[in-house]
Amino acid sequence: MAPLPLNRRRFLQSGMAASATALLAAPGGPAATRSTAFAAPAVQETTNLRVMVWGRPDTVNWAYQAFQRAAPDAARGITVEPVVGGPGDQEVAEQFRLLLSAGGQDMPDVIRLNRTQVPEFAAAGVLADLTDLIAPYREDMIENALQLASFDDRVVAIPTQLKSKVWYYRADLFEEAGIDPAAVTDIDAFVEAGRTLNEALPESFISSMRAEAPGYLQQSIVTSFSPIAFYDREAGQFQVTTHPGFRANYETLDKLRAPEISAPVDAFTPDWAPAFGDGTIASVLINEWMTGFLPLYVPEQAGLWKVHAWPNVGDSNEGSDAGGAVWVIPAQAPNPEAAFEFLATANLSTEGSLALLEIGGLTPFVTSAREQVPSMPAPEPAVGAENPIPWPPDFFGEEYFPVVFDAEERLTWIDFDPSAPRELSLWFEWSERFVAGQQGIDETLEGLQADLESQIGDPWQV
Template sequence: MKRFIALAVLAALCLSLLAGCGQPAPSQSAAAPSQTASQPAGSAPAAKEYPAGKMTFWTYGMPEYMKRYFDGYIAREGSGAQGVEVEMVNYSGEAEVRQQVMMSLTAGSTADLPTAISTFPVSMQVLAENGILKDITDQVQPYLDQFIPGAFDQATYNGRIYGIPYALQPKMLFYNNDLFEEYGIDPARMSTMDGYIEVGKELLEKSGGKVQLSYVDPGSYTWRYWFRRGLMPQAGAKIWSDDGASVVFDTDPGTKLAFSTFQQLFEGGMLYNAATFQPAQYEAAREGKIATFYIESFWDSYLRSNLADMSGSWRSMPAPVFSEVGTAGAQAIGMYCIVNKENDPYTDLFVDMMLDFNLNTEARNAWSDEMIAEGLPTEHPITKDMLADPYWSQPSDYYGGESYKQMVTKAYENQSDNLPVTENDAEADTIISSELEKYVAGSQDMDTTIQTIGKLLRQKLNLK
């Protein structure tokens, strides 16, 4: 392992917050696992015998829900792992996970590193480049054709696979149907971005300014969710030239389209100022002040967890598209990667469990029922056979009898390409996010924001 190079790169990365990192989550307690479904023949590798001990994951968000599945897998007869305890160490986000990896490597405490970590493509590529992640290509290659197209794209670097996805979050729009009925507005108008903006104006007008279309976070989430995962890919925007050698952010027509769209929403008074995932935001939604939540399918679990009393009010649909581009945002991957440390007895067990999560329809359906019943997160399948199972088109009481599951499957069909990842993206995300926060705070206009971002990207990253 190129240990000292890796440490230097990781140290630089830990100074910045990656825009694609996972969202924080309200604390949830996890009950004992109950799923006992057996592993179907041919769906995943045969179980081995594993020594008793603790298999540790460093993660963030809501790790309790994956722990529930892993515990259920281990408890099955024939798993070969009944003596293994799964430990999910929960951090504030991807940046802190990277920092913990760095600290352990710096101290030479490789034995303290976990079996696997949650991460995202920018960090995955740097960690893989420096030998910190295990290449699992040969182990997962036999199963790739069972996944939907592109499932492993963001887990692949230089043609080799370093992560196993547990989710691909398509871009969606959640809306309070009660408000649309009250004001006589057809939600289908929001299928395009122009229509979405027009609906926002109409809601403001008909409600006397009480109902705003969506929200804006005064902090760091604006770039992450509104832009990197949503408006930028949807608009076909670019930060870099195709070869990654120069900055095109401030001259790219797609970037201009993305930023001008947000400008219309923000300066048109259509975005309620609220910190993301905080109680005040949910209370505003409960009071009918926020009509829609844009871009991430993860809003399903947050709405169910925090607005359970609004069951029957919410609906979902694929994200609005720019008519001139036609795609609905980029899928965000949720993945685990194995840490490449010597003598870890559980790396094969990790692969077995992750493949089982993606391929064992019976166990996955049972787990999903448990999660939904308790308001915990669930993930939509990313394998072909599981998506075809009738369970994944059932109606939902929370969504007024409509099938949220079927809507997610539909949202898979029209995704944008993710923004290309380069070695400069982690620092670029910090620069862009900081300037956007100034715009949201009212300290600079949008034209200044765009031009300043372009200038700073060139100066700080020493690019053309």
């Protein structure tokens, strides 16, 4: 075959073809698939990290300030841009799915999730494997924090906020009613204390519930019976009718919904914050994230609120609602090395953990930092900070950290599966009917079991 004459058009065509081939074949080219594990850190001079969170960007700003304090030199090479993915964790998960469906374009470097959503994405292999990178920090992390970040023996996340069970109560009202929280050791004692409180102070209640049993309350109740999961993977079936935790949930709700025990106010409704303000709600069984809400709702009540361990449900007071919040690095993140450096320094180093506590009130979960907390002085309030979180002992008393640290040692969570969001929504729908008195415990459990089977089937099958 005679050689083709090389005119200008053919020259340009050949050049473009060669360039495209080289681009596609290159490891970092657009067609390359990123491994879920990445190589040694190679931070560029200035890297901008996009971090997706829900609600407000505060948590990103806190983490970055902690990063700056702990590693000022490294922080000069990394900037952080918060991206609010929606009002709640489920909206962020939804955004993550959409980004994945779009082939990973505009994928953030870091995404904040609750433990609830981690199994879905970890099982799908779309999260970076941090097992090797986190090795230097493992010894210093408390075991529950490490487990929170793990899935199938791999570390796929970096914890940022544990959500252990904490009971917040108005010490002044309890004292007036003659209630000793230390004597409230189980739910029956809690209910009895509620009656005592309401008799002494008819406008005050030890709990609150109206049309809905809050999800955090129900998850906190069932996790007293850990290990617990909706779906028994070995048996290949849902187990809400057979696992004692789910029945105990409704038995407990049945006691709590009594009119002299619970104020007729639902959580996160317009009536909720005012009910704290006027003393209608005198205590709340909840998780440690309430530390960030109460000072916003009732700043004038600093010093009146105290914390205590939850009463036992069944034989235990371990548990949490969602386990905790974590940072994940998507496998398709553009700057995974810089993202890990930022997250690890802010959350897993001693200096970063203590800075996060000072700035955002986040309890550290690395042992070296926890040891220093009891002797820490109250930090100066941040100048110009929006909604600054007060130093927890200033608002909740000196026993705050011992109570919370103790609860974090008993942190357990539902063994979530990839269909957890749908399982939770079905569960809460049935609980609404129960709380409304439309059906009894057996009917509720059987109905929930039937819906889980018909609407989800096998949650691990995609």
